[in-house]
Amino acid sequence: MASSKRRKKQRHGSSLRGELNDLVRGLCGAFLFGIPLLYTMEVWWIGSSVSPPQLAGVLLTTLVGTYLLSRTGGFRKSQVTTEREAVEDAIEALALGIVCALTMLVIFRQITFETRLSETIGQIVFESVPFSFGVALANQFLRNANSSEKSDSSSANQSELSKMDRLFPEDNLNETISDIGATLLGALIVAFSIAPTDEVTVLVAAIDGPWLMLIIFVSLLLSYSIVFQANFTRQEQRRLQSGLFQKPISETVFSYLLSLAAAALMLSFFGKIDITASFDLAFEQILILGLPATVGGAAGRLAV
């Protein structure tokens, strides 16, 4: 009961900044979970062809799923304490998923002013399913910083030394190499299954100039948010680290470039690009695959 009151107090005290952090954490969870299905043409098509009763069923199922996940995981710093909060969080998770799906489908030019309403709604509803589950699972992906701090409080003295070692490493190069490895590994895990698919080529045909710029912006924003804004574990520690690229902005830019390099390697591994290919085409493919690679890379740096 006492702990319930304390949690409630935390929720009372959450300011606008706290709420924004919660929403950013939800969005980051959405992209970590939803990216693979976003790069699946069949989901766009299924969404375009299903009947309205099926859409209603999908919405209801997603709402039930996000409700169940919100009871145990959720995307807020403090866990839900009442049924009503769980329902409200589930509705917010679904709405965030819808916003993510709409934004990405617009950037990917799968939804334009010419797209019919039924097709638009179908695509949004189907793509919002993994995004919504990702929002509701945000706390499960990467343990919340505060909770990990609490669980470690008993061994605080023991960890103090190693913490100080990490904050002021003798050899910055090790930190940097570790981050490069983690970024490449994360990028590989998320983007490797997308690289050989036709979706990348299809998106190259659909997306032109300004929308490619938006993809770069979204990639950088997600990378920064996941590592430095969503309050996932080790965020504060990362802000204090002193490796070569471990200031937030420089790390974000550097890891983005690294993710693009990883995307280029994956595309060349699957024979999608080579030296003889047109530079424009290859560059666009790299930028498009760079988005999931960047999201994976950001998650990788937090996980390692």
Add this chain to the structure above:
Amino acid sequence: MSQADSHKPESRSVAEQVSFFLALAILLIIVSCVGYLWVSDRTQSPSILEISTHSAEQRRASYYVPFTVTNLGGTTATTVQVIAELRVDNEIVEWGEQTIDFLSRDEEAEGAFVFVRNPTDGELIVRVASYSEP
């Protein structure tokens, strides 16, 4: 979760309430759109695939014949097969085939057939040969 806590609407901060009502509004818009589609979708007609060709255009040594396929029906068609035959003296001298993966209601797809001979020298037939239900 505590049963005693379940009737306290004031447990949320203003920021949380604002984001909840925004979320509710987004969800209601989507649900309303689905409801509208449900009501308006009851008179679904099967796929009607119409094809139109444009005049041939010479580019270097080839002739390009652009075409547009439109699904005028009420349901989606997949794997739409478009074929083109160029007949000279009632004999097929060149032919081509294209498959359009997906064509939803009112959606258009564009493409072009490429011929070595000038299509105006013979009879050009471009038609939809088949499609599948999704």
